[in-house]
Amino acid sequence: MDIERGSIVAIMGPSGVGKTTILRLISGQLHPGSGSIEVNGKEISAMSRRQLYECRKDIGVLLQNGALFTDLTVFENIATPLREHTDLSEEAISERVLAKLESVGLLGTEELMPQSLSGGMARRVALARAVILNPKIVLFDEPMTGLDPIAMSTVSRLIRETNDQLGLTSVIVTHNVHQMKKLVDHCYILAAAKLIAEGSPQALMDNTDPAVDQFMNGRVDGPISFRYQNAKNNTTANPS
Amino acid sequence: MNNQRTKIFKLLNPIADTGHCGLFLVRMLSSIRLERGLLVSTLQQTYLIGARSLVIIMICGFFVGMVLSLQSINALQQFGASDQVSLLVGKSLFRELGPVLTALLFAGRAGTSIAAEIGLMKATSQIDAMQLMAIDPVQRIALPRFLAGLLSLPLLTAMFNAFAILGAVMFSIGVMGLDPGIFWSKLQTGIYFGKDFMGGFWKSVVFGGLVSLIAVYFGYYAKPTGEGVGTATTRTVVMSSVLVLIFDFIMTSFLI
Numbered sequence: 001m002d003i004e005r006g007s008i009v010a011i012m013g014p015s016g017v018g019k020t021t022i023l024r025l026i027s028g029q030l031h032p033g034s035g036s037i038e039v040n041g042k043e044i045s046a047m048s049r050r051q052l053y054e055c056r057k058d059i060g061v062l063l064q065n066g067a068l069f070t071d072l073t074v075f076e077n078i079a080t081p082l083r084e085h086t087d088l089s090e091e092a093i094s095e096r097v098l099a100k101l102e103s104v105g106l107l108g109t110e111e112l113m114p115q116s117l118s119g120g121m122a123r124r125v126a127l128a129r130a131v132i133l134n135p136k137i138v139l140f141d142e143p144m145t146g147l148d149p150i151a152m153s154t155v156s157r158l159i160r161e162t163n164d165q166l167g168l169t170s171v172i173v174t175h176n177v178h179q180m181k182k183l184v185d186h187c188y189i190l191a192a193a194k195l196i197a198e199g200s201p202q203a204l205m206d207n208t209d210p211a212v213d214q215f216m217n218g219r220v221d222g223p224i225s226f227r228y229q230n231a232k233n234n235t236t237a238n239p240s
Numbered sequence: 241m242n243n244q245r246t247k248i249f250k251l252l253n254p255i256a257d258t259g260h261c262g263l264f265l266v267r268m269l270s271s272i273r274l275e276r277g278l279l280v281s282t283l284q285q286t287y288l289i290g291a292r293s294l295v296i297i298m299i300c301g302f303f304v305g306m307v308l309s310l311q312s313i314n315a316l317q318q319f320g321a322s323d324q325v326s327l328l329v330g331k332s333l334f335r336e337l338g339p340v341l342t343a344l345l346f347a348g349r350a351g352t353s354i355a356a357e358i359g360l361m362k363a364t365s366q367i368d369a370m371q372l373m374a375i376d377p378v379q380r381i382a383l384p385r386f387l388a389g390l391l392s393l394p395l396l397t398a399m400f401n402a403f404a405i406l407g408a409v410m411f412s413i414g415v416m417g418l419d420p421g422i423f424w425s426k427l428q429t430g431i432y433f434g435k436d437f438m439g440g441f442w443k444s445v446v447f448g449g450l451v452s453l454i455a456v457y458f459g460y461y462a463k464p465t466g467e468g469v470g471t472a473t474t475r476t477v478v479m480s481s482v483l484v485l486i487f488d489f490i491m492t493s494f495l496i
Contacts, residue, residue: 027372053374067369070361081373083277 001188001195005136008163008170010180010201013190014215014224019173020064022190023139026171027061028052040136057085060130060138060168064145066122068114068129074101075110078129085133100128104158120151124158131162138163140172144179152176156183177216181205189215191224261457264378268386268456271379281384282391289350289385290392294399296349297342301400304337305329305407313416322416326423327430329408334436338401340488343447346393347480351455354385355476358459359469367460382456389452390445397444439495446487451480 003009011019024030025037031045038044039055047055068077078097082088088096101107104124114122123143130138143159144152156179163170174180180187181201189197189204189212197204197212205216214222272278308329316322358381361367370377405427412418431437455476462472 029368029371053376056372056374059372061369061372063365063369063372065365067365069366069369070364080375084373084375 001198003169003171004186005169006163006167007185008159008172008183010172010174010184010187011190012174012177012180012187012215015175017190018193019175019190020141023061023141023171023173026137027056027059027139057133058136060133060135062123062126062130062138062140062143064141066114066126068117068122068126070114072114073110074106074112074114074117074125077114077125078132081129081133096132097128100132101125103162104128105154118151120147120154123147123151123155127155127158127162131166131168134166135168137169137171140170140174142174143172144174144176152179159183177218191215260461261453264382264457264460265453268378268383271376271383273379278379278384278387281380282387285384285388286391289354289388290396293346293349293392293396297345297396297400298403300341300345301338301403302407304341304400305333305404305409306411308332308337308404309408309412309416313412313418323418323422324426325412325418326408326427330405330427330431331436333401333404334431334440336440336488336492338397338404339440339443339447340484342397342400342444343393343451343484344481346389346396346448347451347455347477347484350389350392351451351476351480352473354389354452354455355459355462355472356469358382358385358456359462359464359472362460362462363464363466363469365464378460382460386449386452386456389455390448393448393451394441394444397440401440435495442495443488443491446491447484450483450487454480454483 011022013019021030025032026039026044028044028047036043036045040058042055044052044055068074069080072080075094075097078100079093082093082096086093098107098110101110104127106121106124106128109117109121109125114125117125127143140159143155147155159170159172160183162168172180172184184201187198187201187204188195191211197207197209199207204212207213207216211223213219214224309325312325312328313322316324316328358367361381367377367381370380409420409423413420413423458472458476458479462468
């Protein structure tokens with residue numbers, strides 16, 4: 001799997017197939033049992049904690065529920081990476097935070113606490129926080145889940161805009177086929193812990209492979225089973 | 241066979257946990273950097289867990305002082321020695337009851353809130369988010385709370401003692417009509433700075449470190465679920481209460 005610089009790539013597949021695991025591998029939270037993962041040309045699993053933390057400054061992550069710090073205001077949430085990793089003055093920090101808030105359309109919420117934001121607003125604040133250090137790569141873990149259709153489109157447009165404005169590389173983990181068709185440049189589809197297909201969203205829609213077709217069109221019947229399968233033996237019946 | 245082996249390993253769990261907790265302490269202490277951020281967050285936490293515990297400490301101290309003098313006057317009267325009450329109250333307060341009771345109250349009031357707060361941060365992936373932002377959560381979250389606990393408990397113990405003496409004064413002088421001159425002079429001449437006051441002070445420092453280490457540790461390694469956070473807070477209270485009493489005995493046998 002190669003992810004090209006400057007593109008928006010989606011990793012899709014049914015729940016529980018290991019999509020989030022891939023993000024955790026890229027960000028170095030997990031180590032691969034075998035194989036290798038390179039970020040900006042450097043092997044991530046071979047790094048010490050200090051090197052890893054240094055490397056993570058180039059990676060922004062948007063976690064599933066946003067994971068905003070509940071004891072800090074919106075402003076302080078977005079300012080946290082700046083305060084930690086830069087020596088900017090208070091004015092410069094304030095300028096950059098407000099500019100980011102403006103770009104996600106939430107100027108005026110800076111003094112609110114995260115609890116008083118709606119789901120879509122919280123996701124946008126988390127997006128602003130993820131890109132405040134101008135990272136090279138942004139990882140999105142299910143950025144659309146639990147949002148209403150309008151918020152979904154807003155977040156999806158923001159991902160496209162920030163990607164193109166800042167020259168980012170975005171990796172999106174999702175199972176939302178509909179939104180992805182509009183947003184991404186390239187897709188990978190995982191099923192049963194394997195990469196089963198890749199290509200542009202349109203190419204995948206036209207793909208005739210039964211598993212790909214089943215996933216893209218959301219059919220119940222097909223090679224991808226929705227039954228619980230034991231990792232050791234795939235036949236759940238007759239566990240002799 | 242396998243089953244037996246896991247049972248034996250379970251028996252060894254407390255030892256492994258102790259080691260793990262010790263390593264956590266080392267990791268926390270080695271992440272100390274002398275910078276403004278740490279000072280600010282430590283003071284903030286000292287306010288949140290120390291200053292906010294003041295009221296409960298003062299009320300409890302006051303009533304402990306009253307009940308101590310009530311019991312001792314009752315007992316001492318039988319020997320016609322009721323003017324010794326301030327000495328008895330003072331010795332038992334400064335040496336034992338002050339540090340121990342404050343530590344137990346602190347575990348219930350502040351220890352639980354630290355464990356629950358950190359556990360909840362974990363459950364809502366805030367700790368994850370921090371690591372992904374290349375911020376060390378041990379340094380940013382755990383360390384300030386630990387230092388604040390270490391700083392707060394001796395101060396709270398001092399307040400507890402002061403209010404307990406006040407309670408004793410009000411009861412023995414105000415209610416029982418003891419002579420104030422005798423009360424204060426016995427207290428002044430009978431309580432030694434080195435043995436009584438400093439002995440209690442060292443205890444409170446150790447208890448402060450112990451309770452806040454346990455709270456931070458259980459919170460940080462809580463399972464990221466509602467149940468996990470609940471277990472972490474319960475274990476914090478149980479473990480810190482038990483360990484405070486055990487350490488109290490060990491320290492007393494060296495300090496006496």
